[in-house]
Amino acid sequence: MTDAGTLTRADLAEALHKQIGLSRADSARVVEQILAKMCEALSHGENVKISGFGTFVLRDKGERIGRNPKTGVEVPIAPRRVLTFRASQMMRDRIMAAD
Template sequence: MADVATLTRAELAESLHREVGLSRAESASMVEQILAKLCGALSDGENVKISGFGSFILRDKGERVGRNPKTGVEVPIAPRRVLTFRASQMLRDRITNQG
């Protein structure tokens, strides 16, 4: 299996700096503003769709009974909200064709 690389905020900002020509400070600020907007929308309970990339979808999961795998004891799992990501078809095609 290949090494897994992580794309960082700094790398996104550097890419904006190189490709768009913004200053490094402006690029870093823009990345932070975009991420803040995305986080804010999700915090407010909104789903976020980025065309050609994918959708961040919030789901409410109800209470259910789980089981401790070690002891077999049943434990209630509290209701919660979870975040899922669904890649767009365009992104899935790009990932599939890279292999």
């Protein structure tokens, strides 16, 4: 992992290289293809579920009234689509066991 405990694309590609034996170029290409497929599915409105890891879900949020915390003035917030992630129970258990 890189600085500050952040896992990057390069880290994933390096793990593929070391654990599976793919060349570094092929490992990077596989990581990019997986991420591209996930982005493509999400951009078409599909959810992405990775068993044992979690689910990326698109949600439509309606228009609502927000408030400027500094001035207290009410401001309309436009409707938008947001991406959320819900970790699987297996992932949650692994995270809790790591503490």
